[in-house]
Amino acid sequence: MHISAKADYATRALLELAREPARPLTCEAMASSQQVPFRFLKSVVGELRRSGLVRSQRGCEGGYWLGRPADEITLLDVVRAVDGELITLRGESLSGLDYPGPASGLPGVWRRIEADAAAVLGGTTLATLLPAEVGEPLNRKGAA
DSSP states (O other): OOOOHHHHHHHHHHHHHHHSTTSOBOHHHHHHHHTOOHHHHHHHHHHHHHTTSEEEEOSTTOEEEESSOGGGOBHHHHHHHHHSSSSEETTEESTTOOOOGGGTTHHHHHHHHHHHHHHHHHTOBHHHHSEEETTEEOOOTTOO
């Protein structure tokens, strides 16, 4: 299974925003803090804004904030916002996949893998990934 750089960077940016939800952050600040390429992150944050996971405001008091509370944003939301389908086979959805003969059971395996991954990602919110205090992790219920 492949986790894209977009999904990784998007999640890391959202965690930066979730750390202090009342304070707006710029893309520059998030990129610097997470040591990711600024231009790439700016594009990713644009996709998060279009999906409603972040909101933005221009100007000297501007920046980005979470679009919803951290406990309402799952990793599945993030992956789907930036990558679309969770798992594809040669770029195609698994939903209509069908093989003949002895390989007929294989599409079911791929779909089970997708369902299991969706369950893990859907059960993990940004809030479950944030430490309560530096060095003290929260209960990671639902996280793998």
